[in-house]
Amino acid sequence: MTDATHGPVAELLARSHRLGADPRNTNYAGGNTSAKGTGADPVTGDEIGLLWVKGSGGDLGTLTAGGLAALRLDRLHALTGVYPGVEREDEMVAAFDYCLHGKGGAAPSIDTAMHALVDAGHVDHLHPDSGIALACAADGEALTGECFGDQVVWVPWRRPGFQLGLDIAAVKEAHPEAIGCVLGGHGITAWGTSSEECERNSLYIIRRAERFLAERGKAEPFGPPLAGYGPLPEAERRARAAALAPVVRSLASADRPQVGHFTDSETVLDFLAGTEHPRLAALGTSCPDHFLRTKVRPLVLDLPSDAPLEDAVARLRELHTAYRDEYRAYYERHASPDSPAMRGADPAIVLIPGVGMFSYGKDKQTARVAGEFYVNAINVMHGAEAVSAYSPIEESEKFRIEYWELEEAKLRRMPAPKPLATRVALITGAGSGIGKAIAQRLAAEGACVVVADLDAASGAAVAEQLGGPDKAVAVTVDVTEEAQIQAAFDAAVLAFGGVDLVVNNAGISISKPLLETTAADWDLQHGIMARGSFLVSREAARVMTQQGLGGDIVYIASKNGVFAGPNNIAYGATKADQAHQVRLLAAELGEHGIRVNGINPDGVVRGSGIFAGGWGAKRAAVYGVEEEKLGEFYAQRTLLKREVLPENVANAVFALTGGDLTHTTGLHIPVDAGVAAAFLR
Incomplete structure (x- = not known):
C-alpha cells in the first residue's frame, strides 16, 4: 500500500484534490496527475526512482493513496527500447505490470507513459473545457500560439497511449521554455520541477485559455435565438420533463434498462435555443472522456419548445428509430473483424429544446456524470465557436476510442451488477x-x-x-x-x-x-x-x-x-x-x-411506526399482555414461535x-x- 504521508505522494494527493475540486480544471474521473521521487526497493532496500500516478478510473477530487499506481522509473524508461511501434502500442499497457513497485497499487492507466517519459518531477494531464475548446477549434494550433506564445506547444491529435507519451516527452525536450502543451482534440498537459510549480503551470494554462476565449470570442457562438426554441417557464418546463421522462427512458432502454438523470441548466437551455445547435450536436463530442460516456452524438428533438406533447412523443419515437439505424451504420463503417461487439444502439443523451437534457447509464452516478460530460462538451463547443469553428476529431478516431479493446477489457473487469441494478x-x-x-x-x-x-x-x-x-x-x-x-x-x-x-x-x-x-x-x-x-x-x-x-x-x-x-x-x-x-x-x-x-x-412490533403510535398499547390491552411483551405474545401464537x-x-x-x-x-x-x-x- 502506498504511504500517503511520503513526501511526493502527500504533495501529489493534495495537488490532485485542489485541481479536482474545481470543474473548470477537469471533468469527473478525467485526467491524471503524477509525481516522481525515490523509495526503498522491497527486496534489496536500495533507493530507487519511482513514479506515482493516478490509476485507471480514479477521480482527482477524491483520490487516495490506494488509487495511485506505483511504478519503477528504470523499468518504465527501459520500455522505450522494446516499444514495437504505434501499430502495437496497446501491448505496452500489459508491460506496465512488469514495472510495478511492490504490489503496485491501482492498475496503471493508458496515460502512464506520458507521466513516466516526460522529464519533469511532476506532471498534470487535465481536461479543462477551455483547453479542449482550443484543442477542438478548426485552427487550434494557430490559436494556441496566439494565446500562449512559446510557453505552450501544440501537439496534434493522437489516441492516448505510449506513442503520445513519447511525443510529449520529445516536445518538452525540444522546447525547454515550455510549461506544457495543448493536445489536439483532447486536453492539456503541464509539468514542473516541483508540485507547486506544476500546479501553477496547469492553472495558468487553464485560466489563460479562459480569458483568451472570453476576450477574443464573438457574441452568440451558438447563433441567434431560434424562434420557438427558447426555455419554457420553470414550472411548465419541469412538468413537461416529468411527462416525457418515462417515454424517453423507454427509448434509452430498448437494448438494456437504464437509469436516467435530468438537468435543465442554463447551459443546456441556451445551447438548445441557438440556431446552430442542430449542426453542433450532429458533430458530436470530442474529448475521449466525453464520448466514452455520451456516445458520439446525442438524440435531439427537432420540435419547438411548446409543440403538443403527443407530437413530441411521436417524433421522439421516429428519431429513436433513425438514431439506432445511424448508430448501427456507424459501427459497421468502422468495425474490424476483431472489434468488440456493438454494445447497444440507444442514445445516452437526449436533448429536448425548451425543456433540458436527459442522460442515461447503468446507475444514477453514471447517468449524472454522462450529463455533466455533455455540459462539458457544450462548453467546449461554445469556446471553439467563439474564436473559430468547432472541429472535433474524425469519426473513425472516435470509434477507435469507443470500441478500444483496452476499454472493453476495463468493462469486463467490472463486478457483476446487483439483482436490482437499474431499477x-x-x-x-x-x-x-x-x-x-x-x-x-x-x-x-x-x-x-x-x-x-x-x-x-x-x-x-x-x-x-x-x-x-x-x-x-x-x-x-x-x-x-x-x-x-x-x-x-x-x-x-x-x-x-x-x-x-x-x-x-x-x-x-x-x-x-x-x-x-x-x-x-x-x-x-x-x-x-x-x-x-x-x-x-x-x-x-x-x-x-x-x-x-x-x-x-x-x-x-x-x-x-x-x-x-x-x-x-x-x-x-x-x-x-x-x-x-x-x-x-x-x-x-x-x-x-x-x-x-x-x-x-x-405482529411486527419492533421498529414499527404503527405500533409505536398507540396501536401496540391498544392491541396489548385487547390480549391482556404488557405492551413491551406484545412481540413475545405474537411470537408464541405462531407455529415457528418467532417474532x-x-x-x-x-x-x-x-x-x-x-x-x-x-x-x-x-x-x-x-x-x-x-x-x-x-x-x-
Whole structure:
C-alpha cells in the first residue's frame, strides 16, 4: 500500500484534490496527475526512482493513496527500447505490470507513459473545457500560439497511449521554455520541477485559455435565438420533463434498462435555443472522456419548445428509430473483424429544446456524470465557436476510442451488477418501520430508492442514510391526495428517469370495537390504505406502461385481511380491500408485464411506526399482555414461535422483485411465522 504521508505522494494527493475540486480544471474521473521521487526497493532496500500516478478510473477530487499506481522509473524508461511501434502500442499497457513497485497499487492507466517519459518531477494531464475548446477549434494550433506564445506547444491529435507519451516527452525536450502543451482534440498537459510549480503551470494554462476565449470570442457562438426554441417557464418546463421522462427512458432502454438523470441548466437551455445547435450536436463530442460516456452524438428533438406533447412523443419515437439505424451504420463503417461487439444502439443523451437534457447509464452516478460530460462538451463547443469553428476529431478516431479493446477489457473487469441494478423503487411510508427496512434492503440490492413519507424529516434522514441523491431521494407525500402522489412520481422520474417497483406500505391502524368505531375512523383508515394504495398504484401503472419495461407493485397487506380478530373492523376491512386490489390489478396489468403481489405480515412490533403510535398499547390491552411483551405474545401464537421483524418483510419484498419469481403475480406471501388460522384458502 502506498504511504500517503511520503513526501511526493502527500504533495501529489493534495495537488490532485485542489485541481479536482474545481470543474473548470477537469471533468469527473478525467485526467491524471503524477509525481516522481525515490523509495526503498522491497527486496534489496536500495533507493530507487519511482513514479506515482493516478490509476485507471480514479477521480482527482477524491483520490487516495490506494488509487495511485506505483511504478519503477528504470523499468518504465527501459520500455522505450522494446516499444514495437504505434501499430502495437496497446501491448505496452500489459508491460506496465512488469514495472510495478511492490504490489503496485491501482492498475496503471493508458496515460502512464506520458507521466513516466516526460522529464519533469511532476506532471498534470487535465481536461479543462477551455483547453479542449482550443484543442477542438478548426485552427487550434494557430490559436494556441496566439494565446500562449512559446510557453505552450501544440501537439496534434493522437489516441492516448505510449506513442503520445513519447511525443510529449520529445516536445518538452525540444522546447525547454515550455510549461506544457495543448493536445489536439483532447486536453492539456503541464509539468514542473516541483508540485507547486506544476500546479501553477496547469492553472495558468487553464485560466489563460479562459480569458483568451472570453476576450477574443464573438457574441452568440451558438447563433441567434431560434424562434420557438427558447426555455419554457420553470414550472411548465419541469412538468413537461416529468411527462416525457418515462417515454424517453423507454427509448434509452430498448437494448438494456437504464437509469436516467435530468438537468435543465442554463447551459443546456441556451445551447438548445441557438440556431446552430442542430449542426453542433450532429458533430458530436470530442474529448475521449466525453464520448466514452455520451456516445458520439446525442438524440435531439427537432420540435419547438411548446409543440403538443403527443407530437413530441411521436417524433421522439421516429428519431429513436433513425438514431439506432445511424448508430448501427456507424459501427459497421468502422468495425474490424476483431472489434468488440456493438454494445447497444440507444442514445445516452437526449436533448429536448425548451425543456433540458436527459442522460442515461447503468446507475444514477453514471447517468449524472454522462450529463455533466455533455455540459462539458457544450462548453467546449461554445469556446471553439467563439474564436473559430468547432472541429472535433474524425469519426473513425472516435470509434477507435469507443470500441478500444483496452476499454472493453476495463468493462469486463467490472463486478457483476446487483439483482436490482437499474431499477427505481418508490416506497410509501418509508421513513420508518417496515418501509424503512424495505428501502434499506432494496438499496442494498442495487435499486435507486424514492423514500416517500408524510414526515419530511424522517424521509430525508432515510434517504441520506441510503447514500444521498445518487442512491435515494426523499419526497413528502400524503397518499390520500392525488396531486401529491403525482408530484411524488414526477420527482421520482426526474431524479432517476422512471419508476419500476412500487411498494404500498403507508398506513395507520385504528383499533376499536365496532360500536366505538366512528365513520371518521372508517374514512381515515380507508382513505390512507385503501384509497391511498389505489391512487399510488394507478399512478405507478401510468408511468410503467409508458416506460414499457414491465414493473412490480407490491402491497404490504396483512394477516388481518384473511383472519378476523377482535376490535379491528376498520383496519381488517381495509387490509382485505388491499388484498383484493392485488388480485384485480394483477389481472389487469399483466398484459403490460407489470406484476402485482402482496405480503401479509403479522405482529411486527419492533421498529414499527404503527405500533409505536398507540396501536401496540391498544392491541396489548385487547390480549391482556404488557405492551413491551406484545412481540413475545405474537411470537408464541405462531407455529415457528418467532417474532416477525421489519427486515423479514423486506426480505419478502426482495424475494418477489429480485428476479427469481418472474412468472409470479397475484400472490400473497405470509410473513407471520406461521399463523394457521390465516392460511390462505
